[in-house]
Amino acid sequence: MKNQKHITVLLHEAIKYLNIKKNGIYIDGTFGGGGHSLNILKHLGKQGKLYSFDQDPYAINIAKKIFDSRFHIIQDKFSNITMHAKNMNIYKKIDGILLDLGPSSMQLFNPQRGFSFRINGPLDMRMNPCHGTSAKQWINTSNQNTIAYILKTLGEEKYAKKIANKIVKIRNIKPINTTQELSAIIQNIVPYNKYKHPARRSFQAIRIFINQELYEIKTFLQQVLNILNSHGKIVIISFHSIEDRIIKKFMIQHSQNVNIPYNLPITENKINQLNIKKIKNIKRIFPSPQEMIQNPRSRSAILRTAQLIE
Ligand SMILES: C[S@@+](CC[C@H](N)C(=O)[O-])C[C@H]1O[C@@H](n2cnc3c(N)ncnc32)[C@H](O)[C@@H]1O
CATH class of the missing domain: 3.40.50.150 (Vaccinia Virus protein VP39)
Structure with a gap:
């Protein structure tokens, strides 16, 4: 991989x-x-x-x-x-x-880059890993409403509020460090769909946010x-x-x-x-x-x- x-x-x-x-x-x-x-x-x-x-x-x-x-x-x-x-x-x-x-x-399938909901690795998702906030930092420190808002607006995730609620509950016990930990939380909430992995939308939303992808294209x-x-x-x-x-x-x-x-x-x-x-x-x-x-x-x-x- x-x-x-x-x-x-x-x-x-x-x-x-x-x-x-x-x-x-x-x-x-x-x-x-x-x-x-x-x-x-x-x-x-x-x-x-x-x-x-x-x-x-x-x-x-x-x-x-x-x-x-x-x-x-x-x-x-x-x-x-x-x-x-x-x-x-x-x-x-x-x-x-x-x-x-x-x-x-190369970014998606390298476990160390932390982009993929399928491969385990440190939760990161930064296209430039030397700059900015990693997905791990963001998911463990943002407030519940912000997480729900990002999942809803950038991932069009129907279960955004439930996922954000669960993330906050779990991180209060132990920080969420890896892609698999985050993916498992989401899989427990979003029903399985034959065509799309349950964590796909949330991972997309977090990646777009972490890399400010919409800001980048608008500014360009x-x-x-x-x-x-x-x-x-x-x-x-x-x-x-x-x-x-x-x-x-x-x-x-x-x-x-x-x-x-x-x-x-x-x-x-x-x-x-x-x-x-x-x-x-x-x-x-x-x-x-x-x-x-x-x-x-x-x-x-x-x-x-x-x-x-x-
Ligand atoms: C889909 S890949 C491009 C693949 C390339 N066209 C090829 O055929 O090999 C997108 C690349 O653009 C970079 N990228 C995405 N957003 C960027 C931005 N705002 N500024 C600079 N590079 C960016 C990513 O790091 C990634 O390497």
Whole structure:
């Protein structure tokens, strides 16, 4: 199980919609095992550039084994993208950005990372284990209402209140230290379902919270239209409905004409000066049935893509 290789999801579709120009500048915001990054490099010519990000030091170690002068790896969150784009002098020059959200298989299946409800390990779930609060710290110190709220809103868990109540009762006797301890508490409350493990929703919610995943995507989306060049492409793969809703809303919002209230004393010229950026070619793509069979993890993937209009 340890060091399980990550199978890249929607690889060909992501590359197709990035529509890579030989001498273009690209960003992969989620390097992971490097599946998408390596393929982008294959499509780039000698003058092309790829800047990849990951917050996980283990992913960075994989990236450091790529010796290619066109490739640069940055250890940071993609929410800091503007700062890095400015530092690297690629601000407003970027031809395309890819995000492949969620954890990698290397994170999920390494017991030491504490992400999995199936494999026992220390309860952690941090994508960067050197920073922030671990799931263990959070579950043993947060108040009952906060735990219930997170499980309900980020995991859509029907039994959120009951689970939070039991967590607090148990931790008053002994701290909850491992993934199996937490998973066992949840399994005693949530009825068994043939298709989904009872702890799946709660573990998803805690992971999203610990890594501030919704904050990350929202902050990224606030910046992305400003850092791309005038025809830049956005390709985002997400794996759960809460995240997908945020991306969908963003794309729809930015593809529509600005609604200026009737009678407002503003000329068309002034509207153009506001520099409100728009996007077009919005598409939603799912993995093929064949990919879903070969890689069951891809079943919940949705790729959304769009292009900036000059
Ligand atoms: C699904 S994996 C990417 C897999 C990759 N596309 C491949 O084919 O190998 C997601 C990766 O993004 C990283 N990641 C997730 N959120 C991040 C964020 N906000 N900033 C930087 N890296 C992030 C995770 O650490 C993980 O390594």
